[in-house]
Amino acid sequence: MHIHRYERWWLGFGVGMLLVFLVLLAIAAFSSDINPPSGLGQIDPTKVAQTAPFDHPGLRKLPNGAYEAYYVAHVFAFEPARLTIPVGAKVTFYVTSSDVVHGFFIPYTDVNMMAIPGWVNQETHTFSTPGHYLLICNEYCGIGHQDMFAKIEVR
Amino acid sequence: MSEARPSPALLAENRLVLAHVYMSTVAICLGALFGVLQGIARSGAFTPPSWFDYYRMLTMHGVLMALIFTTFFITGIAEFVTYRAIPRERSLVVAWLGWWVMLVGTVMAATTILDGNATVLYTFYAPLKASPWFYVGATLLIAGTWFVAFDVFANVNAFRRANPGKPIPLVVYCAAATFVMWIVATLGVVAEMGLLIPWAFGWTSGINVMLTRMLFWYFGHPLVYFWIMGAYVIWYNIIPTLYGGNVFSDGLTRLTFIMLILLSTPVGIHHEFMEPGIASGWKMLFTVTTYGVAIPSFITAFAIFASFELFAIKQGRKGFLATVRALPWNDPTFSGAALGMLLFILGGFGGLVNASYSMDMLVHNTIWIVGHFHVTVGGPVALTFLGASYWLIPKLTGRALWKPELALFQTRLWFFGMLIMSFSMHVAGLLGVPRRTAAVDYAGAAATQAWQPYMLLAAVGGIFLFASIVTFAAVAIGTLRQNDKSASMAVAFATPASSTDTTPALLQSLYRWGLIALVLAVVVYAGPAGDLIRHPGYLAPGMRTW
Numbered sequence: 001m002h003i004h005r006y007e008r009w010w011l012g013f014g015v016g017m018l019l020v021f022l023v024l025l026a027i028a029a030f031s032s033d034i035n036p037p038s039g040l041g042q043i044d045p046t047k048v049a050q051t052a053p054f055d056h057p058g059l060r061k062l063p064n065g066a067y068e069a070y071y072v073a074h075v076f077a078f079e080p081a082r083l084t085i086p087v088g089a090k091v092t093f094y095v096t097s098s099d100v101v102h103g104f105f106i107p108y109t110d111v112n113m114m115a116i117p118g119w120v121n122q123e124t125h126t127f128s129t130p131g132h133y134l135l136i137c138n139e140y141c142g143i144g145h146q147d148m149f150a151k152i153e154v155r
Numbered sequence: 156m157s158e159a160r161p162s163p164a165l166l167a168e169n170r171l172v173l174a175h176v177y178m179s180t181v182a183i184c185l186g187a188l189f190g191v192l193q194g195i196a197r198s199g200a201f202t203p204p205s206w207f208d209y210y211r212m213l214t215m216h217g218v219l220m221a222l223i224f225t226t227f228f229i230t231g232i233a234e235f236v237t238y239r240a241i242p243r244e245r246s247l248v249v250a251w252l253g254w255w256v257m258l259v260g261t262v263m264a265a266t267t268i269l270d271g272n273a274t275v276l277y278t279f280y281a282p283l284k285a286s287p288w289f290y291v292g293a294t295l296l297i298a299g300t301w302f303v304a305f306d307v308f309a310n311v312n313a314f315r316r317a318n319p320g321k322p323i324p325l326v327v328y329c330a331a332a333t334f335v336m337w338i339v340a341t342l343g344v345v346a347e348m349g350l351l352i353p354w355a356f357g358w359t360s361g362i363n364v365m366l367t368r369m370l371f372w373y374f375g376h377p378l379v380y381f382w383i384m385g386a387y388v389i390w391y392n393i394i395p396t397l398y399g400g401n402v403f404s405d406g407l408t409r410l411t412f413i414m415l416i417l418l419s420t421p422v423g424i425h426h427e428f429m430e431p432g433i434a435s436g437w438k439m440l441f442t443v444t445t446y447g448v449a450i451p452s453f454i455t456a457f458a459i460f461a462s463f464e465l466f467a468i469k470q471g472r473k474g475f476l477a478t479v480r481a482l483p484w485n486d487p488t489f490s491g492a493a494l495g496m497l498l499f500i501l502g503g504f505g506g507l508v509n510a511s512y513s514m515d516m517l518v519h520n521t522i523w524i525v526g527h528f529h530v531t532v533g534g535p536v537a538l539t540f541l542g543a544s545y546w547l548i549p550k551l552t553g554r555a556l557w558k559p560e561l562a563l564f565q566t567r568l569w570f571f572g573m574l575i576m577s578f579s580m581h582v583a584g585l586l587g588v589p590r591r592t593a594a595v596d597y598a599g600a601a602a603t604q605a606w607q608p609y610m611l612l613a614a615v616g617g618i619f620l621f622a623s624i625v626t627f628a629a630v631a632i633g634t635l636r637q638n639d640k641s642a643s644m645a646v647a648f649a650t651p652a653s654s655t656d657t658t659p660a661l662l663q664s665l666y667r668w669g670l671i672a673l674v675l676a677v678v679v680y681a682g683p684a685g686d687l688i689r690h691p692g693y694l695a696p697g698m699r700t701w
Contacts, residue, residue, distance in 0.1 A: 018449065117428075
């Protein structure tokens with residue numbers, strides 16, 4: 001089987017670009033810890049309201065100065081519905097669902113993850129710009145899906 | 156010049172293929188209606204009535220377009236090319252059985268959606284629990300395609316028995332490879348249905364939500380490649396005949412389809428990058444495998460454009476513009492496929508972003524994704540199939556294409572409509588607009604202000620697309636009612652440019668590669684799926700939230 005010279009160049013270029021992309025993604029992952037949210041913790045969704053720390057959803061400050069925010073997603077709302085975060089705070093969001101699958105997405109940030117019943121997902125973001133942020137469900141969850149949002153103020 | 160009268164056997168085969176084309180045509184016309192209504196609803200100009208809400212429309216649109224239109228067309232074209240390239244006496248019983256099983260499944264699933272008992276979108280993510288008949292219907296649709304697959308394989312086997320040592324015709328090879336891949340892929344969704352159906356009937360009390368998602372995407376991404384392989388069958392084997400060109404290389408075409416058999420399935424987890432329960436190392440692995448499946452598309456891009464250029468050179472024309480001018484842009488079938496190829500360039504770039512591990516965070520579940528698959532399945536695939544219908548219906552009925560200039564206009568209108576809609580969706584997605592959401596004003600939140608103009612522009616694109624489908628329906632109906640029965644039913648498929656170029660025997664086999672593909676898929680999925688089976692955690696009883 002004959003492979004034309006130009007085609008070899010083209011495939012070499014294409015495969016080369018894919019390798020470049022992979023190396024860049026790997027550098028981001030290993031040197032800057034840019035990884036997709038992959039929480040591996042499990043929880044009983046029928047007992048979320050009694051399970052710490054989801055029994056008191058909200059923000060808490062850790063001794064090292066970082067923050068943790070615990071959220072419960074359920075049809076068709078997030079708890080807490082409002083949250084205030086100090087400017088510059090590095091926040092790790094923990095989210096679980098007490099019913100069906102939901103999304104957890106803060107537009108204009110890279111906080112974007114799935115909330116699956118039975119699992120706790122997590123993602124860290126540093127809020128350097130003050131303002132009003134929207135937290136929305138970006139996975140279809142039922143008839144009121146478009147009304148499922150919460151507000152976050154960074155100040 | 157008059158042709159010999161078509162034989163009764165040929166007419167019987169044509170009727171079968173036409174039955175597939177009828178179904179795909181009805182599906183895309185209805186699907187487009189639900190599509191444009193959603194686009195307008197999202198722009199805020201129209202609120203769907205409570206008795207047929209946005210999500211029911213969205214479920215209908217997704218199922219009709221992604222599952223019914225594409226599947227009926229691909230099964231139909233596969234049968235067509237197989238029968239025409241391997242003329243022999245054959246029974247059509249298995250093929251007709253397949254069509255009927257697909258039809259029963261389609262009607263069953265569509266009824267449950269229309270009466271509001273399956274508003275679960277085309278991905279039917281548990282623990283949303285639809286009517287059990289929705290899952291049974293979807294399973295029958297898949298089961299029907301297996302009959303078609305076995306019919307194609309039976310013809311391949313018959314050809315091999317009758318022609319020992321001779322390679323099977325290239326076009327049949329491509330069609331059969333598409334179904335080898337499809338069998339490997341659909342095992343995933345059938346396994347998922349094995350969990351969902353007893354659960355939906357109430358025979359089991361809970362379901363492993365993450366496992367159903369993983370099985371869905373084991374099937375869901377190769378489904379995309381099923382569509383694309385259907386389009387590639389046409390690009391490689393039929394499009395060159397429209398301008399008197401050739402297949403660039405027999406061996407490379409077969410290699411492309413083998414790579415698609417191998418690499419289409421072990422990629423699905425790139426749809427699940429933002430999910431808990433799957434360790435990030437597995438996600439990195441699936442980035443690599445998904446990048447791999449881009450390679451056969453690189454080969455295809457080269458081969459198709461090389462076929463164009465070889466033709467231009469044969470005509471004594473040289474250079475880029477001369478090549479472009481040499482092509483039959485006024486042929487609606489060519490126009491559909493070629494404009495679809497242009498859209499696929501955008502779709503391919505976007506796809507690499509989506510597959511890129513952490514970069515997917517920026518676009519996951521935003522309307523960028525919707526923009527992406529409208530320049531893949533909605534662009535190259537749909538436009539190729541619409542264009543091919545203009546070629547196929549005359550071959551099946553002997554009736555000349557009604558108003559070819561209208562058909563040509565239809566393909567161009569679709570192209571521009573899709574450019575407008577998809578561009579708006581890509582930009583809006585980067586600004587954070589979610590997909591699958593009836594309204595995106597969030598009680599007038601300030602963050603949504605920048606979104607609204609793009610929703611309006613997307614609706615305008617959607618209206619173009621709907622007008623295009625109305626035009627398609629007019630041409631299809633006009634052709635079927637046409638009195639001019641002068642169209643030739645004869646078909647010849649493209650042949651390789653060089654007859655001296657040999658194809659290695661390794662590339663001639665098919666089923667063996669299917670088996671290797673299955674092993675590869677099982678190996679790649681064993682880790683992440685094994686984690687979910689060992690740690691199922693909570694088993695969801697399911698609920699109805701619509």
